[in-house]
Amino acid sequence: MFKRLTLIATLALLVVFAIAFSLPMTITAQDVAPEPTAIVSSFGSGAATQISFWNGLTGSDGETLNAMLAQFSAENPNIGVTTEIIPWNTLYTKLQAAFVAGTPPQVFILHASEVPQFASYGVLKDLSSWYTSGGGWFPDDDISAITSNGMKYDGVTYGIPLDNHGRGLWINSDMFTAAGIDLTAAPPTTYEGWVELFQKLTLDANGNNAASADFDPENVVQWGYTVSEWPRVNFLAALAQNGGSLVSEDGATVTVNSEAGIAALQQAVDLVYTYHVSPPEAGFDSWQGFAGGTVAVLPTGSWFRNFAATTEINGQAWPNVQFGAQPATWFGAHTFMLPVGLEGDQLAAVQTLIQWVSEHQVDWAASGQVPARLSAQAALDPANYPSNIILGQSFSDYGILDIQSVAVQELYAALDPELSAALNNLKTPEQALNDAAERMQQVLDRN
Numbered sequence: 275m276f277k278r279l280t281l282i283a284t285l286a287l288l289v290v291f292a293i294a295f296s297l298p299m300t301i302t303a304q305d306v307a308p309e310p311t312a313i314v315s316s317f318g319s320g321a322a323t324q325i326s327f328w329n330g331l332t333g334s335d336g337e338t339l340n341a342m343l344a345q346f347s348a349e350n351p352n353i354g355v356t357t358e359i360i361p362w363n364t365l366y367t368k369l370q371a372a373f374v375a376g377t378p379p380q381v382f383i384l385h386a387s388e389v390p391q392f393a394s395y396g397v398l399k400d401l402s403s404w405y406t407s408g409g410g411w412f413p414d415d416d417i418s419a420i421t422s423n424g425m426k427y428d429g430v431t432y433g434i435p436l437d438n439h440g441r442g443l444w445i446n447s448d449m450f451t452a453a454g455i456d457l458t459a460a461p462p463t464t465y466e467g468w469v470e471l472f473q474k475l476t477l478d479a480n481g482n483n484a485a486s487a488d489f490d491p492e493n494v495v496q497w498g499y500t501v502s503e504w505p506r507v508n509f510l511a512a513l514a515q516n517g518g519s520l521v522s523e524d525g526a527t528v529t530v531n532s533e534a535g536i537a538a539l540q541q542a543v544d545l546v547y548t549y550h551v552s553p554p555e556a557g558f559d560s561w562q563g564f565a566g567g568t569v570a571v572l573p574t575g576s577w578f579r580n581f582a583a584t585t586e587i588n589g590q591a592w593p594n595v596q597f598g599a600q601p602a603t604w605f606g607a608h609t610f611m612l613p614v615g616l617e618g619d620q621l622a623a624v625q626t627l628i629q630w631v632s633e634h635q636v637d638w639a640a641s642g643q644v645p646a647r648l649s650a651q652a653a654l655d656p657a658n659y660p661s662n663i664i665l666g667q668s669f670s671d672y673g674i675l676d677i678q679s680v681a682v683q684e685l686y687a688a689l690d691p692e693l694s695a696a697l698n699n700l701k702t703p704e705q706a707l708n709d710a711a712e713r714m715q716q717v718l719d720r721n
Contacts, residue, residue, distance in 0.1 A: 313359040315340050317347035321354035323623045328369065329383035330362035331608070334580040335641035342637055346630050353623045366683070373397045378613040381624045386424030386433065386607040387676035387683075393427035394680040399612040402431045404625065411629055416647045418670045424607050427678070433609035434628050435646035437638060439576045440605025440673060441507055442665040443592040449475055449496065449570040453483070457590075465541055465597040472498030472551035475570035484551050491550035498551040499571045501542050503560040505693045506686060507604040508573055512538035514674050515598025520685070521677060521718065528714040530689065531707035534598075539696055539703035541597050547699060555697035564589075579642030579661045591661035593668040605669040606676065607646060644669060681721040688713035 313336070331339055336359045343355055358379070360368060366388070372378040373395070384392070392398050404410035408431075414422065417435055425433040450457050453474045462468045475498035476484035483489065484498065501508065513519065518534025521527060529535070545552045561578070563569040565585040572578070573595065582589055594603035610628050612621075631638070635645035639659050644666035645651050651666050676682055692710035695701040701709070 314356065315343075315359075316354070316356045317343050318351060318354035319356075321347075322352050323619045324354040324356065325381060325620055325623050325627070326379035327355055327357045327381050327383075327627075328360060328365060328379045329357065329608075330360055330365045331383065331641075332359055332361055333577060335577060335608075335643055338638065338641035339631075342631060342634060345634075346627060350626060350630070353626060355627065373613070380616055380620050381610060381612055381627065383436065383608050383610055385676075386421075386435070386609050387678075389425065389432050389609065389611070390427045390678050390680045391682065392611065393430070393432050397614055398432040399614045399616055400430050400432065401425075401434060401612065404434065405431060412632065413647075416649050418648065418673075420670075420673060420675060421607055421646055424675050424678075425609065433607075433611050434632060436608040436610060436631065436635070437641075437643035437646050438605050438607055438666060438669045438673070439643045440665065440669050441511060441573060441575055441594050441603045442661070442668060443594060444564060444572045444574055444578055444582055444589050444661075445592055446564070446567070446570045447588045447590055449567075453570075461592055461596075463596050463601075468499075468595050468597065469545070469549055469551070472545065472571065473549060474498070476551045484549060489550070494550070494553075495568065497553060497563065497569050499545060500558060500560040500563060500569050500573070501545060501552045501697055502555045502558045503572070503574055505542070505555055505697055506690055508542065509538060509693055510674065510676075511594055511602045511604045512541060512597050514602035515596060515600055517599065521679070521714075525677070525679060526718065528685075528711045528718060530714065531704070531711040535707050536704050538598070539693065539707060543696055543699075543703055546697065554699065555694055576644055576661065576665045577642045582661075591664050593664060601668075601672045602674050603668050603672060604676075605673040608643070679718075679721070681717050684717045684721075685714050688717060 313332070329336070329339070340357065343357065347353070347355060369378065369382060378397070402408040405412045405414050407414045412434060421435050421438060425431050425435060447457060455471065455474060462471055470485070473484040475496070476494060477496040478490040479493040479495050480488070480490065510520070513530070513535055516534040516538045518529065518532050518538060520530050522529050546554055560569060560572055560574070561581060564572040564587065567587065612624060616624065632647065635647050635650035636653050638645055639650070639654055639662045642661070644662050651663070654663055656663060679685065689710045692701070692706040696703045696706040
């Protein structure tokens, strides 16, 4: 009884803090934006067993999943599924509140990085018995070792992975050809090599590229690169490439402001202010820039696949840039999780649903994401899914997940504004990372 009261009190405080820190210090009624409305869909509403399914797949991946659920419902008429697609930041707090109230959904999708946080509350169901190593149906050897590790907390498996989604590049092939760059040549493996490539692809209004003595950085009409989409995951990859880490190996000390960290952030800053091959982070829409033909190399995610198909750009996917001595790229894993108390018919229905979706992961590739199961990756048609294959291979070869910490979201909340400050020339990389490290260390010490 005491343990449950402690859990409820802890979760309640987290919800209060999350809400408090998400609001500005001074607000008026007209300043308060309405809470995003969940997109609710029902499949098999007349079925005997009904389950509620929450997720944050608000893009084309959510549309793909709902199409799969419609097929599942047709094949399993005894199971009804109501999905709520909720923006990720809202989903986290709403899910915490639902656990406090004792009304969580029967199944939900979070990222692997949230496994430690929710598992530490004691609210997740142990799914070890669903894996073949525990006598179940999910083959342990059909996912990469790093994906497998992301499903665990304190040695217990709490998740079933749906995909690997992460970073790579989309390039404008026509711009490469116009710049005299051989598309069949291997991408650079050094920072200097990438800078040279970006310079060739960055043009001013007079047609001069960024390597030219006559280049006008105040009148750029074509950018070789952009630092503006999700700087954190770009930085995490560059940090690993330079031999650094977010925290120490024992998880007790923040190390983001090490020499490697400062070097990684300086590399991104220099692309903007020294080499003039990227606009500043603030105020630039990188996706629309690529679609409008003003960005040659776009660092983005596997989820860009379906948007790219809507543009008129002749483009293709490449693996992530390598700015440091070793390759690295960030990736995450959308992960099925269950509340700890789920039993009976609803548990059986959820297991049937997850197993069905897992065994149809080739269909999930239509979302742009990379199936988590290696057998599904191997079954992808190269003509239809080149980006899934190229990026998926990089995730398996040298991908890095978010650190396993119960406070990972708090850590990132302290880091993100400092990365933006550096990329917008408001602080030096060293100042920004020192300030981030101070607040991040306070988060670690509290946890």
